[in-house]
Amino acid sequence: MVEAYSDIIVMRHYIEGAAKFASEISKNPVINAGDGANEHPSQTLLDLFTIKKEIGRIENIKIAFVGDLKYGRTVHSLTKALEMFGGEFYFVAPESIQIPEYITKELDEKGMKYHICSEYEPILKEVDVLYMTRIQRERFDDIEEYNKVSGVYKISKDTILNKCQEHMIILHPLPRVDEINIDLDDTKHALYFKQAANGVPTREAMYALALGLKNSTAPRKEEKEEVEEHFLTVCKNPKCVTHFEETENKVVVKDYGTFCYYCGKEIK
Numbered sequence: 001m002v003e004a005y006s007d008i009i010v011m012r013h014y015i016e017g018a019a020k021f022a023s024e025i026s027k028n029p030v031i032n033a034g035d036g037a038n039e040h041p042s043q044t045l046l047d048l049f050t051i052k053k054e055i056g057r058i059e060n061i062k063i064a065f066v067g068d069l070k071y072g073r074t075v076h077s078l079t080k081a082l083e084m085f086g087g088e089f090y091f092v093a094p095e096s097i098q099i100p101e102y103i104t105k106e107l108d109e110k111g112m113k114y115h116i117c118s119e120y121e122p123i124l125k126e127v128d129v130l131y132m133t134r135i136q137r138e139r140f141d142d143i144e145e146y147n148k149v150s151g152v153y154k155i156s157k158d159t160i161l162n163k164c165q166e167h168m169i170i171l172h173p174l175p176r177v178d179e180i181n182i183d184l185d186d187t188k189h190a191l192y193f194k195q196a197a198n199g200v201p202t203r204e205a206m207y208a209l210a211l212g213l214k215n216s217t218a219p220r221k222e223e224k225e226e227v228e229e230h231f232l233t234v235c236k237n238p239k240c241v242t243h244f245e246e247t248e249n250k251v252v253v254k255d256y257g258t259f260c261y262y263c264g265k266e267i268k
C-alpha cells in the first residue's frame with residue numbers, strides 16, 4: 001500500500017531479507033536501509049565514498065573490522081562490496097561474535113586474504129582503515145551473552161596515536177557507545193563524523209538514480225546468481241523473512257553451497 005503514496009520505499013526492518021521480499025512485490029524501487037542483522041547496503045555506499053575520498057582509492061584496501069561482526073550488518077555489506085576491489089580483511093572480535101561462516105566461505109571462494117583476530121593492537125600498523133562497530137544489545141537473545149562481550153574493545157588516544165599508520169582512518173557507522181573514546185574525536189584519524197555527513201550526498205545520489213533522474217556512468221559488474229526454486233528447502237535462519245511472509249522458497253546455488261535467496265544464509 002505504501003507504494004501508492006511514494007516514489008521510493010526506503011525500508012529499515014528487523015526481519016532479515018524483508019527489503020528483498022518487498023522489492024519483489026512493490027512496483028516502486030525499494031532501498032534496503034538495514035534488514036535485521038543481515039545487510040546495510042546504503043551505509044556501504046557512504047563508507048566506500050568516504051574511503052575513496054580520504055585514502056584516494058577503494059582498491060586493495062587493508063581494513064580491520066572491530067567489534068560485533070556476527071550481527072553487524074554494516075560489516076557484512078562492506079565486506080561484500082570491498083571483495084570486488086581486492087584488499088585484505090582483518091576481523092577482530094571475540095569468538096562468539098566473529099564474522100559468520102557464510103561470509104568467510106565466499107572470501108575463500110574468491111581467494112581473498114583475511115585474518116581472524118581477537119586483538120586489534122598488533123595489526124594497527126598494517127591497516128588503512130579501522131572500522132569500529134557497536135556491540136548491539138538488541139541483537140542478543142541472551143543478555144548474559146551480551147554482558148560477556150560488551151565493552152571488550154575500547155580505543156582512545158593512548159591506544160591509537162603513534163601506534164598506527166599516519167594515514168589510517170577510523171570509521172564507525174554510529175551511534176557509538178564506549179568503543180571510541182571522545183578524546184580521539186579531534187584527531188586526524190577520526191573520520192566518523194565526516195563519514196556520517198557523507199551520507200547526505202550519497203543518499204541524494206541513490207534517490208536520483210532510483211528515480212531515473214541521473215544515469216550511472218560506472219561500469220556495471222553483473223554477478224550471475226543461479227536462483228532456483230526448491231519447494232522443500234526451508235531456510236534455517238529463524239529471523240529470515242521466509243518464516244514471516246508468503247515468499248517463494250528461492251535458493252541461490254553456488255559451487256560451495258546452497259544459500260537462502262532472501263537472507264543469504266547457507267542452507268545445509
Ligand SMILES: [Zn+2]
Nearest residue numbers: 235240260263
Ligand atoms: Zn533465509
